[in-house]
Amino acid sequence: MSSAAPAPHASARRWTVLAVVSLAQLMVVLDGSVVNIALPDAQADLGTSDVARQWIVTAYGLAFGGLLLVGGRFSDRFGRRRMFLVGLIGFAVASGLGGLAADTTMLIVARALQGVFAALLAPAVLSVLTLTFPGGRDRATAFGVFSAVAAGGGAVGLLLGGMLTEWVSWRWTLLVNVVIAIPVAVAARAVVPRHEVGEDKPRIDLVGAVLATGGLVALVYGFTSAELDGWTAPLTLGLFAAAVLLMVAFVVLESRVRHPLLPLRVVADRNRGGAYLATGLAIMAMFGQFLLLTYYFQLVLGYTPIQAGLAFIPLTGSLVVGSTQIGARLVTRVAPRYVMAAGYLVAALGFATFLLLGTDSSYWAVLPGSMMLGLGTGTAGVAATSLGTSAVAAEDAGVASAMLNTSQQLGGAIGTALLATVAASVTAGSTVGDPLEATMQGYLVAFGVAAGLMVGAAALAMVLVDARPERHTMDAEPSATLAH
Numbered sequence: 001m002s003s004a005a006p007a008p009h010a011s012a013r014r015w016t017v018l019a020v021v022s023l024a025q026l027m028v029v030l031d032g033s034v035v036n037i038a039l040p041d042a043q044a045d046l047g048t049s050d051v052a053r054q055w056i057v058t059a060y061g062l063a064f065g066g067l068l069l070v071g072g073r074f075s076d077r078f079g080r081r082r083m084f085l086v087g088l089i090g091f092a093v094a095s096g097l098g099g100l101a102a103d104t105t106m107l108i109v110a111r112a113l114q115g116v117f118a119a120l121l122a123p124a125v126l127s128v129l130t131l132t133f134p135g136g137r138d139r140a141t142a143f144g145v146f147s148a149v150a151a152g153g154g155a156v157g158l159l160l161g162g163m164l165t166e167w168v169s170w171r172w173t174l175l176v177n178v179v180i181a182i183p184v185a186v187a188a189r190a191v192v193p194r195h196e197v198g199e200d201k202p203r204i205d206l207v208g209a210v211l212a213t214g215g216l217v218a219l220v221y222g223f224t225s226a227e228l229d230g231w232t233a234p235l236t237l238g239l240f241a242a243a244v245l246l247m248v249a250f251v252v253l254e255s256r257v258r259h260p261l262l263p264l265r266v267v268a269d270r271n272r273g274g275a276y277l278a279t280g281l282a283i284m285a286m287f288g289q290f291l292l293l294t295y296y297f298q299l300v301l302g303y304t305p306i307q308a309g310l311a312f313i314p315l316t317g318s319l320v321v322g323s324t325q326i327g328a329r330l331v332t333r334v335a336p337r338y339v340m341a342a343g344y345l346v347a348a349l350g351f352a353t354f355l356l357l358g359t360d361s362s363y364w365a366v367l368p369g370s371m372m373l374g375l376g377t378g379t380a381g382v383a384a385t386s387l388g389t390s391a392v393a394a395e396d397a398g399v400a401s402a403m404l405n406t407s408q409q410l411g412g413a414i415g416t417a418l419l420a421t422v423a424a425s426v427t428a429g430s431t432v433g434d435p436l437e438a439t440m441q442g443y444l445v446a447f448g449v450a451a452g453l454m455v456g457a458a459a460l461a462m463v464l465v466d467a468r469p470e471r472h473t474m475d476a477e478p479s480a481t482l483a484h
Contacts, residue, residue, distance in 0.1 A: 014132045016191045018142050021125045022149045023184045024088055027177050028118045028125075029153025030160065031060065031095075032412065033290065035111075037161035037305050038170035045170065048104040058224050059108050063115025064122075065409040066217035070209045072123035072402025073261050076395055077204055080128045081192045083398075085185060087121025092181030099175035110174070126401035128192060130389040137332055139386065144328030147381035150408070152319040152374075154290050159309030166306055208253050208261035215246030216406070220413045227417035266392060266400050271336075274464030275387035280407040281457040282344055282384075284415030285351065285450040286377055291416050292423060292446055293366070300359055300440060311363060315370040322378025335468055336383040340461035343380025347373050348454035354447040359436050376454075380461075387467060415453070419446040 035042075036057065043053050075083045094117055098110030129146055133139040164172040222239035229236060254260040267273050290312075297308040322343070330339045350372030357365055388404035389397065427442035 013191055013193075014138075014142075016187070017128065017132050017193070018145060020184055020187045020191060021084075021129050022146055023180060024084070024121060024188075025125050025146065026149050026153050026156070027088075027091065027180045027184070028122050029150055030157040031114060031118070031177065033154045033157035034161040034164075034173045034176070035060075037158060037294075037309070038165045038173040041165050041170040042107070046101070046104050046107065048107075052104045052108065054224075054228065055108050056104075056111055058221070059112040060115040060118075061224070061409070061413055062217050062220050063112045064118045065115075065220045065406065065413060066213045067116060067119035068123060068216070068402045068406045068409060069212045069262055069399065070204075071119035071121075072127070072399040072405075073204055073209075074120060075124045075127050075398030075401070079194060080124045080131070080398060081188070081194050083120050084124040084128060084192060085188060087117045087119075087124055088181055088185050088188065090117030091121055092178045092185075093117075095174045095177035095181075099171040099173075099178070101171075122405045123398050123402035126385075126389060126404065127397040130392075130397050130401060131394065132193070140328045140331045140382065141324070143331075143386045144324040144382045147327065147385050148320040148323035148378060150385070151286070151323070151377055151381050152316040154287065155309075155312035155316040155319075158290065158294060158312055159306070162305030162307075162309040166304070203259040205254075205257055205259055205261040208250060208257065211246050211250040211253060212261055215243050215250055216410070218243035218246060219410065223413050223417035227420050231421065262399055262403070263396060266396055266403060269391065270464050271387050271467045272390065272392075272400065272403075274337075274460055275340075275384045276403055276407040277464065278340060278344070278457040278460040279381075279384045279388065279404065280411035280414075281453050281460065282347070282377060282380065283408045283411030284418065285347070285453040285457075286373070286415070287412035288415035288419030288446065289351070289373065289450055292419055292443055292450075293370075296357070296443055300436060300443075301361075301363075311366070312370070314367055315374040318371040318374025319378040320374075322375040323382050324378075326375065327379040327382030330379065331383045331386060335465075336387055337461050337465035337467070339383040340380045340465065341458040343376045343378070343383075344454045344458035344461065345376070347376030347380070348451045348458070350376060351447050351451035351454060355444055355451075357440075357444070357447075359440050380457075384461075387465065390467075415450075419450060422446045422449055 039053055039056065042048065042056070048056070071083070071087070091114055094110050094113035098107055098114065101107035101110060126146075129142060133142040160176070161173050164170070164176065218239045222236055222243055225233060225236040225239055250262075251264075254262055254264055267276065293312070294308055297303040297311050298305070303311065327339060327343070350369040353369035353372070354366070385404065388407075389400050392400045423439075423442035423446040425442070426445045427438050430438035430441050432438045432441065
């Protein structure tokens with residue numbers, strides 16, 4: 001890493017880099033929710049069974065979550081720009097195959113391939129951003145924009161999925177990625193720099209890759225099984241046991257091998273570790289909330305898919321404001337622990353307002369809580385994302401980015417399964433005669449659990465994070481050596 005000031009053309013170009021990587025990130029995040037609304041139409045069109053329908057969702061999450069650490073190390077080994085382009089183009093091709101699927105099997109395979117290439121693309125996206133904006137106020141602005149895209153993409157996906165499904169075809173929820181990817185790939189070749197990290201490029205720890213992938217896949221699949229079959233089902237318990245054993249073996253191996261897949265120094269730093277844990281808890285609440293509110297809007301209030309998507313716009317707008325206008329300004333002035341804790345507590349208060357909802361509530365009763373969720377998580381997300389990739393050696397940028405993505409992916413899978421199971425269990429055990437009221441009881445308890453998760457994220461930030469603002473965001477701006 002050179003300490004020379006960036007050349008004027010490089011300094012100007014990096015804002016274009018931000019636009020390119022943000023669009024790529026949006027494409028990956030969209031796919032976590034845009035297809036969900038299209039599932040009923042896809043199921044009817046392809047004659048998909050209920051079991052196979054679940055695999056359309058699960059295949060993407062398993063491949064994405066399971067291969068993220070491997071994808072991060074690939075970026076460090078083979079180059080961030082190269083893996084960015086490979087992941088982007090591969091994701092577009094897989095999306096095209098899914099959009100043209102002739103049967104269910106082809107669609108499931110395409111979704112798994114999307115997950116594989118997303119696992120290459122996501123760490124490359126964040127590590128390119130990290131090395132392009134290594135410090136200073138510009139870094140805070142860049143991470144504010146990126147955090148808004150990463151956190152708000154799920155809500156945008158719900159709206160876009162509803163619009164494409166209702167107005168065009170479910171197939172365009174996949175084909176839209178091709179439309180996004182082509183111009184992004186062209187722009188990336190022109191503006192995304194090669195970051196030189198020296199001759200000693202990290203080798204790929206193959207045994208560690210197998211253990212980490214197996215452990216993460218077992219963990220993600222375990223929570224999916226819990227949602228479908230229950231927490232005490234033999235398959236669920238077996239998957240959780242396998243995940244624990246594989247991950248313990250992985251940690252032991254990583255502490256001994258010369259070229260680990262995940263250098264333990266990346267997660268041992270209390271600031272980065274705190275950021276990963278707090279982000280995971282917050283994402284658990286947020287992703288579960290997207291599912292619960294979608295159900296509430298459509299099943300309780302009777303909204304159409306497009307109306308449900310539109311109902312998330314204030315939350316998305318608040319996320320953008322929280323990330324770009326509040327979080328990006330605060331992280332250069334206030335210690336990250338306070339920015340994160342305050343943001344998560346505001347989000348928890350937003351969830352608490354949902355406890356006042358009923359079967360006959362108007363949208364105006366949902367709006368204040370939605371806006372608090374957006375403002376709180378957007379503000380906290382800037383500090384968490386910046387911390388999760390801060391103070392790492394250039395050769396570890398990819399794997400640090402992968403760890404942040406892994407905490408988000410696991411948080412999403414766990415939160416969706418946890419809150420859906422809580423809601424279903426409370427509804428099933430309700431003694432209320434009205435089925436709609438019983439369903440509402442389940443949602444309210446799940447909203448309370450989500451509020452508790454946000455409080456937990458705030459507590460983790462206060463206990464674990466000790467960074468000062470100037471340490472990570474106000475240092476002089478070193479520039480990575482750029483080569484074309």
